[in-house]
Amino acid sequence: MAKNDILLSVEGLTRRFGGLVAVSDVELSVARGEILGLIGPNGAGKTTVFNMLGGTFPPSSGRIRFDGTDVTGWPSHRMAQLGLTRTFQITSLFPTLSVLENVRAASFRRAKTGWAGAFFRTRAWREDEAALARRAEEILDFVALGHRRDMPAQALPYGEQRKLEIAVALGADPTLLLLDEPAAGMNPDEGAKLVQMIRAIRDRGVSVLLVEHHMKVVMGVCDRLVVLDHGVKIAEGQPQAVASHPEVIRVYLGREKVGA
Amino acid sequence: MIKGRLPLVVAVLGILPFVVGNAYLQHMLVLWAIYALLALSLNMIVGYLGELTFGHAAFFGIGAYTSAILSMNYGLPVWLGPFAAAIVAAFFGAVIGYVALRIVGPQFAILTLGFGSILYTITNYWVDLTRGPMGISNIPPFSLPGLDIDFTRADRMYYVALVVLLLVAYGCRALMTSRTGRAFIAVRENAPLAASTGIDVFHTKLLGFTIATALAGVGGALYGHYLRVITPDLMSLQYVAALIIMVIVGGKGTIIGPIIGAGIYVALLEALRVVGSLRLVVFAALLTLCVIFLPGGLVSLWRRYAGRQAAGGAS
Ligand SMILES: Nc1ncnc2c1ncn2[C@@H]1O[C@H](COP(=O)(O)OP(=O)(O)OP(=O)(O)O)[C@@H](O)[C@H]1O
Ligand SMILES: [Mg+2]
Numbered sequence: 001m002a003k004n005d006i007l008l009s010v011e012g013l014t015r016r017f018g019g020l021v022a023v024s025d026v027e028l029s030v031a032r033g034e035i036l037g038l039i040g041p042n043g044a045g046k047t048t049v050f051n052m053l054g055g056t057f058p059p060s061s062g063r064i065r066f067d068g069t070d071v072t073g074w075p076s077h078r079m080a081q082l083g084l085t086r087t088f089q090i091t092s093l094f095p096t097l098s099v100l101e102n103v104r105a106a107s108f109r110r111a112k113t114g115w116a117g118a119f120f121r122t123r124a125w126r127e128d129e130a131a132l133a134r135r136a137e138e139i140l141d142f143v144a145l146g147h148r149r150d151m152p153a154q155a156l157p158y159g160e161q162r163k164l165e166i167a168v169a170l171g172a173d174p175t176l177l178l179l180d181e182p183a184a185g186m187n188p189d190e191g192a193k194l195v196q197m198i199r200a201i202r203d204r205g206v207s208v209l210l211v212e213h214h215m216k217v218v219m220g221v222c223d224r225l226v227v228l229d230h231g232v233k234i235a236e237g238q239p240q241a242v243a244s245h246p247e248v249i250r251v252y253l254g255r256e257k258v259g260a
Numbered sequence: 261m262i263k264g265r266l267p268l269v270v271a272v273l274g275i276l277p278f279v280v281g282n283a284y285l286q287h288m289l290v291l292w293a294i295y296a297l298l299a300l301s302l303n304m305i306v307g308y309l310g311e312l313t314f315g316h317a318a319f320f321g322i323g324a325y326t327s328a329i330l331s332m333n334y335g336l337p338v339w340l341g342p343f344a345a346a347i348v349a350a351f352f353g354a355v356i357g358y359v360a361l362r363i364v365g366p367q368f369a370i371l372t373l374g375f376g377s378i379l380y381t382i383t384n385y386w387v388d389l390t391r392g393p394m395g396i397s398n399i400p401p402f403s404l405p406g407l408d409i410d411f412t413r414a415d416r417m418y419y420v421a422l423v424v425l426l427l428v429a430y431g432c433r434a435l436m437t438s439r440t441g442r443a444f445i446a447v448r449e450n451a452p453l454a455a456s457t458g459i460d461v462f463h464t465k466l467l468g469f470t471i472a473t474a475l476a477g478v479g480g481a482l483y484g485h486y487l488r489v490i491t492p493d494l495m496s497l498q499y500v501a502a503l504i505i506m507v508i509v510g511g512k513g514t515i516i517g518p519i520i521g522a523g524i525y526v527a528l529l530e531a532l533r534v535v536g537s538l539r540l541v542v543f544a545a546l547l548t549l550c551v552i553f554l555p556g557g558l559v560s561l562w563r564r565y566a567g568r569q570a571a572g573g574a575s
Contacts, residue, residue, distance in 0.1 A: 054456060080458035088456075094449035105446040106457040111439035118438035119431060129437065172457035 006065075007032045007176055007207050008053070008084070013062035015048050015231075022048040024231040025062070030176060035198060035208045037222035037239070041251055045231040046211045047089050050178050053209075054086035055079040067175065081109060085169045086178035089211075091161050095154040099145055099164060102153050103136040106171030110135065136171065143167045143197065159190045166197070176207045183214040195220040219243070227251075273422060277415040286414035292526045293421035294483050299506040299518035300428050301475035306504070307513035308441070309468045310448030312369040314500050315356070315376030319349040319473040321383060321495035323480025325390060328399045328490060338403045342424075342481040349477025350470050352379070357469035361462060364451070380495040395491030402485040417486050424482065425519070428475060432515050444468050505543055509550045511557025520558060 009029040015022050023045040030036045038046050052059045058073035065071065066084055074082075094102045111132055117125030140146045143163045148156060153164055162182055169177055179198070183191045191214055198208055198221045212218050218225065218239070225242040227235040229251040235242050242248055277286050302316045326348040327341030336344060360371040383390050390396070402411040402420055411417045435441035443464045446454035451461045484490045493499075502525060510521020525543075532539035554560060 056452070076452070076455035077458050077460045080456055085458075086456055088453070092450060092453045094446060094453065097445065097449060105442050105449070105454075108439055108443055108446070109458045111442075113438065115431075115435050115438040115440045118434040118441075121434075125438070168453070168457065 005031050007034075007067060008209070009065045010049075010053070011063045013049065013052060013064070014060045015045075015052060015057075016060045022231050023052070023059075023228075026228070026231070026233050028226050028233070028236070030207050030209055032175075032207055033202060033205075035202055035210060035221055035223050037218045037225040038209060038211045038228065039213075039218055039225060040228035043230075044228040046228060047180055048231075049228070050086050050180050050209075050211065053079070053084065054178060080172055080174070083173070083175035084178070085172045085174035085176075087165045087169050087180055087182065089180040089184070091158070091165065093153040093161060093164060093168065096152055098150050099153055099156070099167075100133075100136055100140065100149040102164060103139050103167050103171040104132055106168045107132050107136065107173075109173050110171075139167050139170050142170070142200070144193075158185045159187065162186060163197075166201075170201070170204075170206070174206055176209065177201060178209045178211075180211045181213060182210075183212055183217045188216075191217055192220075270426065273426075274419075277418050283414060286418060288526055288530060290414050290418045290421055290486055292523050293418060293425045294479050294486070295502075295506060295526060296519040296522035297421070297425045297428055297482070298476055298479040298503055299510065299522045300425075300432060300515065301472045301479065302503045303507050303512055303515075303518045304432070304444075304468055304472040304475070306507050307518075308436075308444040308448060309465055311361075311364065311465070311469075312366075312504075313372040313469075314369055314497070314504075315372030315379075316472075316476055316503055317497070317499035318376040318379040318495045319353055319476035320480040320483070320499060320503075321490075321492065322349045322352055322379065323477030324484035324490045324494055325383065325396070325480075326477065327481035328396050328484045329389065331400055331485075332396070332398075337405065338400050338485060339405060341485065342478045345477040345481035346474040347477075349480070350474035353473025353476075354466065354470045357466045357473075361465045361469060376495065376497075376500065380492055383492040383495055390492065393492060395489060395493075396484075397489045399484050399488040399490065401488060402482070411485070412488075421482055421486075424478065428478075429515050429519065440464075440467070501543070505547050507557075509546055509557055511559035514557070514559050517557045517559040524558070 006029050011027050013026040014024055026049065028036070038049065040046055051057055053064060055074050055076040055078065063070065063072050066079070067082060069082065071079060071082065094105050097105060111128060113122065113125040113128045117128070137146065137149070140149055143166055145160060145163055145167060148160065153161065156164060162185060166179070166182060183194050186194060195217055198210065202208055210218070210222060222239055224237065225239050226233060227242060227248050234247045234251065235245045276289055280286060280289065298320055302313070305311055305313050305316070323345035326345045330336035330344050331338050331341050356375045360368055360375065363371060384393055402417060409416055411420065443454065443459045446457070446459055447461050447464050455461050480494065506521035506525045507518045509524060510519065511517025528542065529539065532542055550557060556563070
């Protein structure tokens with residue numbers, strides 16, 4: 001693989017919480033246009049990896065390179081400005097804003113004209129506003145929430161809140177999207193649609209790093225899988241190969257059937 | 261809520277001094293306009309950024325003292341006073357915000373209380389500059405270059421305060437349709453999510469806090485040149501409480517809410533003059549009732565009513 005085909009690469013990623021090593025010496029990479037699955041049993045360290053990549057806290061040690069830049073220890077907003085956006089395992093929205101305003105609020109990177117343009121209602125501001133509104137509507141249609149545009153986010157049913165989270169993340173215009181258990185709380189039908197949606201996100205030119213427990217979703221959409229257990233990477237490769245990997249079967253035994 | 265009716269509202273506000281036609285009520289109108297400006301500035305912190313501050317009156321005081329001292333001791337033309345007040349108040353706001361805004365929630369509110377009382381104490385004891393608890397009197401009235409208008413008259417000063425108020429109200433409205441204002445709201449609603457979409461939470465808060473303190477400084481300057489006497493009490497908790505009541509009772513996070521809140525405050529303050537300090541109890545009760553039963557303030561009543569109308573019309 002040519003060097004600039006690698007969008008994200010991580011080496012020796014480690015995070016300690018007191019005596020607990022939540023993530024230990026993890027190496028992984030995401031290619032442009034790839035959907036990489038990051039799986040593992042509860043407490044394996046998946047969300048901790050996301051928190052380090054997304055800039056919620058820095059790694060204890062290790063390096064993160066994103067889009068050709070060493071971004072180790074960068075805070076969230078700078079990661080997002082560079083094109084890496086994450087969603088949260090626990091539903092996280094702008095609760096009192098309308099569905100449409102949620103996506104617009106996330107368009108900070110795209111908006112160009114600031115307060116002065118709005119004050120004098122300049123042409124640049126009007127065009128910017130119209131473009132942002134169109135884009136927000138387009139994203140809402142993309143996640144099939146167009147009919148909810150004026151509803152407050154907190155009034156949406158849970159499954160639709162999860163979809164709105166993806167729309168908000170897309171609003172930030174990422175090149176790499178980190179999804180933390182997007183299917184949690186979705187019914188099987190919604191889960192199947194999610195698979196379609198993640199593929200369509202990739203077709204928009206956004207690479208995806210997916211954490212998910214629903215094996216149907218994982219096996220259905222991922223190009224490659226990385227498996228964590230107790231913070232350590234225990235397997236990596238094609239989904240079918242990983243699913244039959246003895247170590248993977250061992251950690252999942254009695255928890256969930258892999259490849260179901 | 262006043263969409264489309266704005267020209268009418270402005271026209272009514274414009275002729276109000278003639279309608280009331282009495283110097284005492286005109287004086288109330290000036291106080292209302294200045295308090296409304298202050299309430300809008302506090303609203304930027306409480307309503308848009310979603311942080312409670314107990315230090316806002318200090319910036320009101322800084323503005324009043326800056327303009328008074330510069331115009332009396334350093335020959336600054338009075339009409340430049342509000343600009344100077346904005347700059348000095350913003351400077352203090354930026355420094356205090358830089359320290360305090362790293363902390364959020366109740367601890368931030370407590371820090372602002374601390375900074376507010378430090379500024380109050382300094383104003384009280386730095387007698388050489390501020391004349392201490394005696395305050396400064398004989399402050400020159402507001403004036404405009406080349407115009408011979410007597411701004412000691414309330415019906416004249418009202419227009420100065422009204423123009424500033426309308427500019428600030430319009431500015432707030434414009435802010436809310438810009439990326440800057442949307443970032444304020446995003447930070448209020450969910451700071452970690454805002455950060456994950458590329459918003460620098462700390463700088464956004466610092467910007468909002470600094471703008472708010474600058475506007476409070478402008479309000480202070482107008483107040484000083486209008487009343488022509490200022491004392492350190494401007495920075496006291498009494499004013500902090502008054503401004504918080506205006507914003508919460510009127511409706512935080514809206515533009516019309518704090519403006520209405522200021523009107524209610526000024527009206528009640530006068531109406532209840534006969535009951536003396538008992539009126540503080542009335543204000544406290546009003547605030548408590550709003551927090552419990554009307555968290556969106558009085559303007560949310562209108563929204564409920566309009567919502568019912570719309571729902572009724574659709575059925
Ligand atoms: N902020 C924190 N402070 C202390 N310990 C933490 C913190 N975050 C995570 N941990 C610990 O690190 C380990 C990994 O947690 P993490 O949330 O990354 O797991 P996960 O793979 O996302 O699990 P799940 O599938 O349940 O979401 C757990 O033992 C957890 O208790
Ligand atoms: Mg997790």
